[in-house]
Amino acid sequence: MQNMVAPSTKAPTTESIIKIQNVSKRYHNTHALRDINLEIPRGTIYGLIGPNGAGKTTLLRILAALLTPSSGQVWIEEQEVTRTPSIIQRKVGYMPDFFGVYPDLTSAEYLEFYAGIHGIPRQKRAGIVTDLLELVELSSKREAMVETLSRGMKQRLCLARALVHDPDILLLDEPASGLDPRARVELRELVRTLQGMGKTILISSHILLELAEMCTDIAIIQNGQLVIAGDVERVTHQLGGARQVEIRLLDNMRIGDVVAHLENVADIHNITTNEDRLIQAEFSGDDETLHHILAALITQGYPVVSFAPRSGGGRLEEVFMNITERGNQA
Numbered sequence: 604m605q606n607m608v609a610p611s612t613k614a615p616t617t618e619s620i621i622k623i624q625n626v627s628k629r630y631h632n633t634h635a636l637r638d639i640n641l642e643i644p645r646g647t648i649y650g651l652i653g654p655n656g657a658g659k660t661t662l663l664r665i666l667a668a669l670l671t672p673s674s675g676q677v678w679i680e681e682q683e684v685t686r687t688p689s690i691i692q693r694k695v696g697y698m699p700d701f702f703g704v705y706p707d708l709t710s711a712e713y714l715e716f717y718a719g720i721h722g723i724p725r726q727k728r729a730g731i732v733t734d735l736l737e738l739v740e741l742s743s744k745r746e747a748m749v750e751t752l753s754r755g756m757k758q759r760l761c762l763a764r765a766l767v768h769d770p771d772i773l774l775l776d777e778p779a780s781g782l783d784p785r786a787r788v789e790l791r792e793l794v795r796t797l798q799g800m801g802k803t804i805l806i807s808s809h810i811l812l813e814l815a816e817m818c819t820d821i822a823i824i825q826n827g828q829l830v831i832a833g834d835v836e837r838v839t840h841q842l843g844g845a846r847q848v849e850i851r852l853l854d855n856m857r858i859g860d861v862v863a864h865l866e867n868v869a870d871i872h873n874i875t876t877n878e879d880r881l882i883q884a885e886f887s888g889d890d891e892t893l894h895h896i897l898a899a900l901i902t903q904g905y906p907v908v909s910f911a912p913r914s915g916g917g918r919l920e921e922v923f924m925n926i927t928e929r930g931n932q933a
């Protein structure tokens with residue numbers, strides 16, 4: 604679809620596109636959500652993480668105007684969701700966490716059907732479907748029956764379906780579940796492409812590692828309550844999760860000197876080395892501190908060939924498990 608594939612002209616901004624204010628949801632005796640307050644900055648890839656039953660689907664369905672909160676409000680741009688559900692449904696694309704039953708349709712017919720449901724004029728539908736199939740790399744499956752697609756392909760087709768009306772916001776419920784590692788990488792690339800097109804994307808998962816490498820921001824929910832939210836580095840830092848830094852040298856001759864130097868740096872801990880000119884350490888500072896550490900190594904003539912901070916995904920997973928275990932025991 605021409606207007607969708609073109610890069611966004613919107614300038615990056617930290618303005619919130621979604622504001623969730625004191626939202627609670629009860630199903631009879633179950634408190635699925637309890638007083639959630641959260642703002643989603645425009646243009647982010649926002650991960651919503653929590654164990655099974657935490658309330659992720661409930662929250663996404665409220666944002667998609669498919670479910671009404673018991674109390675509280677959700678604003679998407681200037682619109683309050685419960686008052687303007689049809690406007691919200693034009694702004695939002697929702698991909699549920701189940702495939703559903705596919706009628707006897709090809710991939711192209713399936714997307715055309717949903718384009719029709721969204722009121723897209725008949726003469727525009729074929730072009731939109733072609734562009735969407737290309738975007739999700741299913742052009743070669745255009746005439747294939749949906750039932751015959753692999754799980755990863757069905758996920759991408761569902762994503763295309765959520766994009767059919769070119770929404771600004773995408774809500775993806777467990778999109779990576781059941782995908783093999785290659786399909787997950789493809790999904791990650793696709794999500795990044797969509798972010799590059801100016802979309803704001805919320806993705807839920809109960810596996811933090813699936814999201815830590817893909818998201819700019821995360822919120823952890825547990826038993827319907829928000830535990831913590833913010834950009835990935837800040838959340839890692841706040842939860843005491845150190846980042847890793849890997850430093851590779853030209854040779855092993857000065858590895859001891861570099862380690863001795865690093866031992867005097869306050870934000871570096873747990874240094875380990877191996878025979879392959881590699882030093883690994885935990886790092887608890889910010890990007891500016893990292894810059895100073897690298898500058899000092901270079902100024903002192905240490906033969907650094909690579910200096911690679913890594914987001915503390917592994918450590919974050921550990922922290923996440925601790926939080927959710929604590930919550931379950933409470």
Ligand SMILES: Nc1ncnc2c1ncn2[C@@H]1O[C@H](COP(=O)(O)OP(=O)(O)OP(=O)(O)O)[C@@H](O)[C@H]1O
Pocket residue numbers: 630631633634635653654655656657658659660661662700809
């Ligand atoms: N229609 C419903 N009627 C009654 N209880 C419900 C309903 N939908 C969800 N719940 C309950 O609300 C809580 C939150 O469910 P929700 O599906 O939002 O969690 P989730 O984080 O998406 O979980 P999962 O990862 O397992 O999909 C759970 O205790 C669930 O059993």
